[in-house]
Amino acid sequence: MSGVQTRTVKDDEAGMRLDRWFKAHFPSVRHGELEKFLRKGQVRVSGGRAKSNRRLEPGDEIRIPPLDSSRAAKKQRQFSVEDQQEIRKLILYEDESLIALNKPFGLAVQGGEKTRRHIDGMLASVTKDGERPRLVHRLDKDTGGLMLVAKTRPAAQRLSDMFKGRDIEKTYWALVNGMPRPREGTIDLPIAKRMVRIGDGEQERVVPADGETAKKAVSHYQIIEEAGVVSFLAMQPVTGRTHQLRVHAAAMGCPVVGDGKYGSAQSRIEGVSQKLHLFCRSMSFPHPKSGRRMTLQAPLTGHMRETWSFFAFNGEATCEWPEELK
Structure with a gap:
């Protein structure tokens, strides 16, 4: 049959499930389509039929049927x-x-x-x-x-x-409404997902919480610059919880500008975009292969770049976290 191809399993794919291997190499083919190929014997491993949960070994040869006719x-x-x-x-x-x-x-x-x-x-x-x-x-x-x-x-x-394992140090930039006091500190506030009443109905939100279902959430922050009623903050999430920085900023009484979900009307600032002003600025981490420590950073884009220009904030500002916060 024309279009049939054969792929050989690499050494670093040892122990990988067939369905996960297929998703990694052919991401547009849905799981249901793969199961159909397997039932019909169109996908084979080393010449034999196989199931989607089969663990692969280096050198296994996987037969791939023609995919040109598939919707994926x-x-x-x-x-x-x-x-x-x-x-x-x-x-x-x-x-x-x-x-x-x-x-x-x-x-x-x-x-x-x-x-x-x-x-x-x-x-x-x-x-x-x-x-x-x-x-x-x-x-x-x-x-x-x-x-x-x-x-x-x-x-x-x-x-x-x-x-x-928290081996990656991340620094976010945020524009918040207000001026946190002290100017530099740590927010240690557990959070959890809860159903809360919004208008006439209920919606899921991440909120400060206690009890067994609450998850530890810790964030460092420091003010880089101030302009009127707003502050340019650097924020470092020690833990990586969903919406953690947004919830912590709102809990300080200084919500992220444009965050209508957690900051409500206080998140709106006249003269700047109403989109969320939260940006992952940099990461420092050991290279996954060499182990050498490296730091990467991203330049501001979109509405945040425009806002930084509006307030004349330094788009090349640096942030040094105190040793006691690391």
């Missing part, structure tokens, strides 16, 4: 050229192990029911030698800035472990 393959062809050009524009740094992107505000990291265009899908267009770049952490859709992507499976595992 057609979708991949539609976005690959455009998205390859777009993702390349976002790259700040790249080597054999990782890619650093400057994620635009408003672009989702992963897809959903109503999200067709996202970073994860765009990464499929820069697959090289059968190796698809992998997500290792997330940024909220409305947050912009520095984002790391692994190019190999070992790098993905190492970076994921570093994010979980």
Whole structure:
């Protein structure tokens, strides 16, 4: 049958499940389509039938059936050229192990029911030698800035472990309404997801909480500059909870500008964009392969760059965290 191809499992893919291997190499093929290929014997491992949970070994040869007629393959062809050009524009740094992107505000990291265009899908267009770049952490859709992507499976595992183990120091820039006092400090405030009443209904929110379901959340902050009623803050999340910085800023009485979800009317400032003013500025971490400590940073983009110009804030400002806060 024309279009059939064979891929050989690499050493660093030892122990990987077949379905996860397939997703890494052919991300546009849905799990249901893979199961159908397996039932019909169109996908085989080393000449034999296999199940999706089969653990692979180095040297296994995987038969891939023609994918040109599948709906998923057609979708991949539609976005690959455009998205390859777009993702390349976002790259700040790249080597054999990782890619650093400057994620635009408003672009989702992963897809959903109503999200067709996202970073994860765009990464499929820069697959090289059968190796698809992998997500290792997330940024909220409305947050912009520095984002790391692994190019190999070992790098993905190492970076994921570093994010979980807090070996990566992240600094965010935020514009907040108000002037936190003291000017530099630590917010140690547990948070949890709760259903809260919003208008006539209920919605899920991350809120300060206590009890068994509350998760420890710690953030450092310092004022870099002030202008009228607003402050340019550097914030460092020690823990990596969902919406942590936004909730902590609001808990100080200084919500992030544009954060209608947690700051309500206080998050609106006349004269600047009403979009969320939160940006991942830099990360410092050991390189996943060499172990050498490296620091990467992203230049401000979009509405935050315009706001920084409006207030004449220093877009090249540096932030030194005191040793006792590290």
